[in-house]
Amino acid sequence: MEQRKLRNMEEFAVASGISRPTLSKYFNDPASVRRSTRERIEQALKQYDYRPNVYAVNQNRSKTKNIGVVVPNLADPFFSEIGREVELACLAAGYSPILLSSHGNPKQERDNLEALRSLKPAGVLLAPFGRVSDRADIEAFNRDVPVVLFDANIEGACEAFVGTDNFQSVDLIVEYLCRSGEPPCFFEMKSPSNPNANKRRQSYLESMQRHGHTPHIYQAEGEGWKFEAIGSIEGARLMSARAFATNTVLCSNDRLAIGMLSAAYGLGIAVGHGVGSALRIAGHDDHPFSRYTCPSLTTIGQDYAAIANRAASTLFRILDAETRLSEREETLFDGKLVMRDSA
Numbered sequence: 001m002e003q004r005k006l007r008n009m010e011e012f013a014v015a016s017g018i019s020r021p022t023l024s025k026y027f028n029d030p031a032s033v034r035r036s037t038r039e040r041i042e043q044a045l046k047q048y049d050y051r052p053n054v055y056a057v058n059q060n061r062s063k064t065k066n067i068g069v070v071v072p073n074l075a076d077p078f079f080s081e082i083g084r085e086v087e088l089a090c091l092a093a094g095y096s097p098i099l100l101s102s103h104g105n106p107k108q109e110r111d112n113l114e115a116l117r118s119l120k121p122a123g124v125l126l127a128p129f130g131r132v133s134d135r136a137d138i139e140a141f142n143r144d145v146p147v148v149l150f151d152a153n154i155e156g157a158c159e160a161f162v163g164t165d166n167f168q169s170v171d172l173i174v175e176y177l178c179r180s181g182e183p184p185c186f187f188e189m190k191s192p193s194n195p196n197a198n199k200r201r202q203s204y205l206e207s208m209q210r211h212g213h214t215p216h217i218y219q220a221e222g223e224g225w226k227f228e229a230i231g232s233i234e235g236a237r238l239m240s241a242r243a244f245a246t247n248t249v250l251c252s253n254d255r256l257a258i259g260m261l262s263a264a265y266g267l268g269i270a271v272g273h274g275v276g277s278a279l280r281i282a283g284h285d286d287h288p289f290s291r292y293t294c295p296s297l298t299t300i301g302q303d304y305a306a307i308a309n310r311a312a313s314t315l316f317r318i319l320d321a322e323t324r325l326s327e328r329e330e331t332l333f334d335g336k337l338v339m340r341d342s343a
Contacts, residue, residue: 006050006210017042067095067315068116068124068145070109072152072194073225074101076255077288079127080149085308086125093316095122104225106132106193113141123315126158127151130195146318148312150241152194153330159318160329164309166196169300169335170250173282175211176337177248181280182215185244187260188252190219190231197252200284204250216245220256231259232266239267239279248280248343254290254299258284261293261342271295272341280343284335295341303333 006012010028013020026033026041033041044050067090071079083099090097098119102109106129116124123146128138130152138174139157141147147158154161177184187205188197201217208215220234233252238244239260251257260281261271270277272295283290285302310331318325 006048012044012048012050015048016041018044022272031087034114055073056140064120064122066119066121067097068096068113068119068121068126069099070102070112070116070124071099071127072102072109072129073104074099075103076225078285079151080255081288082127082304082308085305088310089309089312093312102129106134110137113137113286117141117144121145122319123147125150125311125315126156129193130154131198132193132218142240146315146324147265147271148311148315148318150307152196154195156328158328159325160311160314160331162307162314163196164302164307164330164335166333166335167203167206168332169284169302171210172206172335172337173250173284173300174204174207174300176339177210177280177282177343178213181343182246183208183211183252184196184247184248184280184282185216185218185219185246186252187218187231187235187249187256189223189227189236189256190221191223192252193223198260200252214245218243227253227255228259228262232263233259236262236263236267238255239263240267244279247278249282251283254285254287255298256343257281257292257297257299258289260286261295261297267295273343274341281343286336286338290338293342298340298343299338300335301338302335306333 008017009023013023030038069086071083074080087097087099100112104111109129114200117204126147127150134152134155135157142158149161151163188201205215218238220230223231251260264271264279269279271279271281273280283297283299286299289295290299
């Protein structure tokens, strides 16, 4: 005879003869019940093939095992990759990650945090937009739920920040480009939403000064998340006008560089550091697609795994201690020069 499907914990309690409070205590923490009781419950779970609704169990706890993970745009493979690393870190620590994308829209970032409130997360890992984020809203959320920022910083906000040292990484690639050819111009968006862009510009200026070269900054019109399109349109305009002061262009991020590579191909401009090449193009981030461009893109690699795991472990440390950090922490990882064919 086919076994009846048990729909909830109440039906399992009746079928197994174990009280509902004892079952709830077991599912919250198996070690909290006596060994003999634990063995009875585990035998009943096998007998009735019952699986509790983990979401419902979580929501009935005063402190859940949910961890909110909010990134600016999951359509961007960069954030897909780092979001995946954060998810894996949460799962390995026994937490349930809830991954949300803000789809390039700062309002959606606010809505995502509001939606997480109803899920009673133990904590949140947030990769914010930065300049266009609602700082007051994020700080208010952090007063109720501990938040650790990663990738992009909002100075002074939340418990901690984990990311890449943009001053170290940009100086590293500027030094390489100056040593291996003409000093680089810097290509960026005129109104970047991510605060990393501003740090990279400032680092470029300081690095060029240290190396005794005149900096040249070129800014692309356009806002939003369509970096490749902006890099292609504005890059083509500047290349057609022969506007760049040198034959080397350092782009603020890889996605702008990918757009510029496309524009150079369309204009018949050979990119690379070999004989016959007219232009060198480099980027920053080691975007997952950068190794597959033609030519492959010279860039700065960010340690996705290290950033994700440090952000997650910092949040877990706060949750385990059940108290906030005495002072805000910032952890910056060095970038790594990735030399490929484009520069």
